[in-house]
Amino acid sequence: MNTPHPPLPSSTATRTTASTPLSYVSSEPHSPWGTYLAQIDRVEPYLGRLARWAESLRRPKRSLIVDVPIEMDDGTVRHFEGYRVQHSLSRGPGKGGVRYHPDVTLGEVMALAGWMTIKNAAVNLPYGGAKGGIRVDPKQLSLKELERLTRRYTSEIGIIIGPQQDIPAPDVNTNAQVMAWMMDTYSMNIGATASGVVTGKPIDLGGSLGRVKATGRGVFVTGREAARRAGLNLDGARVAVQGFGNVGSAAAELFAGAGAKIVAVQDHTGTIANPGGLDMAELMPQVRREGGVGGFAGCERIADEDFWGIDCDILIPAALEGQIDVLRANRLRARLVLEGANGPTLPDADDVLAERGILVVPDVICNAGGVTVSYFEWVQDFSSFFWTEDEINVRLDKIMVEALRRIWDMADQHRIPLRTAAFAVACERILMAREMRGLYP
Numbered sequence: 001m002n003t004p005h006p007p008l009p010s011s012t013a014t015r016t017t018a019s020t021p022l023s024y025v026s027s028e029p030h031s032p033w034g035t036y037l038a039q040i041d042r043v044e045p046y047l048g049r050l051a052r053w054a055e056s057l058r059r060p061k062r063s064l065i066v067d068v069p070i071e072m073d074d075g076t077v078r079h080f081e082g083y084r085v086q087h088s089l090s091r092g093p094g095k096g097g098v099r100y101h102p103d104v105t106l107g108e109v110m111a112l113a114g115w116m117t118i119k120n121a122a123v124n125l126p127y128g129g130a131k132g133g134i135r136v137d138p139k140q141l142s143l144k145e146l147e148r149l150t151r152r153y154t155s156e157i158g159i160i161i162g163p164q165q166d167i168p169a170p171d172v173n174t175n176a177q178v179m180a181w182m183m184d185t186y187s188m189n190i191g192a193t194a195s196g197v198v199t200g201k202p203i204d205l206g207g208s209l210g211r212v213k214a215t216g217r218g219v220f221v222t223g224r225e226a227a228r229r230a231g232l233n234l235d236g237a238r239v240a241v242q243g244f245g246n247v248g249s250a251a252a253e254l255f256a257g258a259g260a261k262i263v264a265v266q267d268h269t270g271t272i273a274n275p276g277g278l279d280m281a282e283l284m285p286q287v288r289r290e291g292g293v294g295g296f297a298g299c300e301r302i303a304d305e306d307f308w309g310i311d312c313d314i315l316i317p318a319a320l321e322g323q324i325d326v327l328r329a330n331r332l333r334a335r336l337v338l339e340g341a342n343g344p345t346l347p348d349a350d351d352v353l354a355e356r357g358i359l360v361v362p363d364v365i366c367n368a369g370g371v372t373v374s375y376f377e378w379v380q381d382f383s384s385f386f387w388t389e390d391e392i393n394v395r396l397d398k399i400m401v402e403a404l405r406r407i408w409d410m411a412d413q414h415r416i417p418l419r420t421a422a423f424a425v426a427c428e429r430i431l432m433a434r435e436m437r438g439l440y441p
Contacts (some may be wrong), residue, residue, distance in 0.1 A: 022058075022059065024106070025105075025110060027107075030322065030325070031107055031111075032107055032110075032111035032321050032322065032343055033107040033108075033110050033111045035343055035346060035347060036111040036115060036343070037058060038347040039419065039423055040057050040058055040114075040427075042420055043424050043427055047424070047428065050428060050432065050435065054431065056090075056431070056434055057088070057114070057427065057430070060087045060088075060113060060114070061089055061128075062085070062086040063083070063106065063110065064085070064157060064160060065081065065082070066082045066083070066153065066156035067079055067082075067156070068152050068156060070145065071148065072145055073142050073144060073145060080135060081134070082134040082135075082156060082157070083104070083106055083109040083131075083132055084098075084130065084131075084132040084157040084161070084166070084168075085110050085113040086113065086129075086160065086166055087113035087116065087117045087128065087129040087131075088128040088430060088434075089128040089166075090430055090433040090434045091120065091127060091128050091430060092120075092128055093127060093128065093162075093163075093164050093167060094113075094116075094129060094130030094166035094167065095120055095125070095127035095128065095371060095374065096113055096116035096129055096130040096132070096371075097131060097168065097169045097170055097171025097172075097200075098131075098133060098168045098169070098171055098174050098182075099112075099132070099133045099134075099173060099174060100133065100134050100149075100172070100173040101133065101135070101136070101172050101173055102135060102137040103135070104133035104134060104135045104136075105135070109132065111321070112321075113129050113131035114129060115129070115343060115364060116129030116130060116131055116371070117129025117426075117430060118364045118426040118427070119364040119365070119368050119426070120368075120371060121425075121427070121430045122368065122403060122407065122425055122426040123368045123371075123372055123399055123400070123403040124399075124403065124429065125375050126375075127167075127371075127375070130166050130167075131171075132157065136149065138173045146178075147181055150181040150185070151181055151182075151185045154185040154186055155185060155189060158186055161197060162186075162194070162197060163196035163197050163381075167196065167197060167198060167199060167374075168182060168197075168199075169198060169370070169371070169374050170200040172245075172320070176200055176201055177202070179198045179199070179202075179207075180201055180202055180205055182198050183195060183197055183198050196381040196382055199374035199375075199377040200374060200377070201377070206377070206380070206381045208374075208376050208377035208380055208386070208387075208392060209387070209388065209389035210373055210392035210393055211370075211374065211377060212246055212250075213246065214369045214370045214372065214373035215246065215250070215367050215369045215370030216247045216248065216249065216250025216251040216253075216254065216318075216340070216369070217254060217369050217393065217396060218366065218369020218400050219250075219318070219338050219367060219369065220251050220254035220255060220258075221369065221396070222338065222365060222366045222404050223255070223316075223338045225404050227314070227336060232313060232336065234259055235260070236260070236261065237255070237314055238260070238261050238311070238312040238313045238314070239252065239255050239261065239263065239313065239316065240262075240265070240307065240312040240314070240315050240316070240334070241262065241264070241266070242265075242266045242307060242316065242317045242323065243266070243267060243318035243319030243340065243341060244267040244287060244293055244318075247340045247341070247367065248267075248318035248319075248340060249287065251316055251318065251338070252265070252316075253280055255314070256277075256280045260314070261276070261277030261278075262278045263275055263312055264310045264312065265293050266304060266307045266319075267292050267293050269292025270292070270301060270304070271301065271302050271304050271307045272293050272294070272296055272299040272301060272302070273299060273300050273307075273310060274298070274299040274300065278296075279298065309331045309332075309333060310333065311333045312334050313335050313336065314335070314338060315334040315338070316338045316339075316340050317337070317339060317340060317341050317344035319341050320341055320344070321342055322344065322346060323344040324344055324345040324353075325346050325349050326348050328349065329349035329350075329352035330352055332356075332358060334358060335358065336358070336359050336360075337358060337359070337360045338366050339360065339361060339363035339366045339367060340363075340366065340367050341363065341367070342363050343363060345360065345362075350417065350419060354417055359418070360417065360418060360419060361404075361418060362418055362422050364426065365404055365407055368403070369400060372396055372400065373396055376395065376396075406425055407422045410422075410424055
């Protein structure tokens with residue numbers, strides 16, 4: 001499964017239609033959308049007769065750009081740009097998070113929506129893919145300004161979201177409180193409580209137990225299975241984590257609980273390392289108290305770029321997309337890469353890692369624990385019957401293990417990397433649904 005990709009013809013030659021590229025977003029190779037398109041190009045040779053529908057994967061079904069004006073606390077009015085992209089609805093309503101970040105662009109949101117389409121199909125959830133975002137630095141807003149921003153954005157995208165249409169969830173810089181505001185705004189606008197319009201809500205508003213740590217738990221479960229197949233014992237394994245929010249910190253805690261040593265952590269406050277292992281029992285309260293790992297004692301502060309040369313067994317990129325380029329891929333000293341973030345590895349870096357024999361568990365399966373428990377929350381909201389956290393975790397483990405097994409079988413069958421295999425499994429499901437539904441009118 002680490003065999004490099006076979007050479008492909010030019011992207012225009014591999015496509016089954018003469019359609020032109022989208023004119024309103026960058027498809028440069030290292031852009032998020034360009035990365036997504038390259039991944040689709042790579043999987044197309046394995047789609048057989050369904051390749052005739054592959055162009056639908058390169059074109060989002062619906063992209064909405066909205067103006068989000070709000071009154072600031074000082075009485076001024078500021079305008080922010082927001083997005084909601086529904087990439088595919090062939091397998092069910094759209095599903096995907098909403099991020100607040102100063103670097104959010106339409107192209108990034110399109111790519112994230114595309115990856116959600118693949119991810120939901122890879123774990124066989126009855127969803128299509130969607131994503132949303134606002135170009136804003138939420139740290140510069142007061143709590144009331146953040147609420148006004150969220151409510152106005154929800155009202156603007158309310159024309160395309162809904163429990164059976166498109167279900168947002170938390171993502172970068174959004175949380176359960178933001179989801180509560182979104183649910184309340186949508187409910188007020190339709191005149192009825194619609195708890196299923198978002199997931200990742202507070203427990204008291206219909207949220208699911210186990211949701212906050214679900215993505216990190218999924219990283220651990222897939223990492224545990226990959227390590228077993230690779231002959232890597234987790235007891236004593238050295239783990240490096242980039243990004244220490246809900247995903248990275250939860251994964252780190254679970255790996256530490258399995259006997260692994262967390263030897264390096266990087267977040268927006270800096271990079272810390274300890275070859276003997278960081279004390280998680282002391283680190284976690286520090287992060288909750290201070291908001292980052294930068295001031296943690298009992299470790300070495302290292303340059304951010306040196307993180308990519310840390311001697312470790314498992315590397316978990318759990319921050320933003322586009323982190324592992326060719327230069328960093330050549331520096332990695334890990335046996336296993338677990339993609340906690342969406343799109344952290346560029347396609348040419350993927351080739352380098354394959355050539356070096358470094359196993360990559362791709363984002364579309366590795367970090368699918370969050371959307372899987374979001375699906376559980378959605379189901380529980382419709383039935384008004386809620387499961388225990390133990391039941392949630394058992395169901396999550398079973399779905400993740402089975403999904404990874406199916407992908408691994410595909411990788412072994414075609415002697416292709418896990419990413420291509422994950423896309424092949426997912427795209428077959430997506431395009432089969434597209435074919436059976438046909439074109440209307």
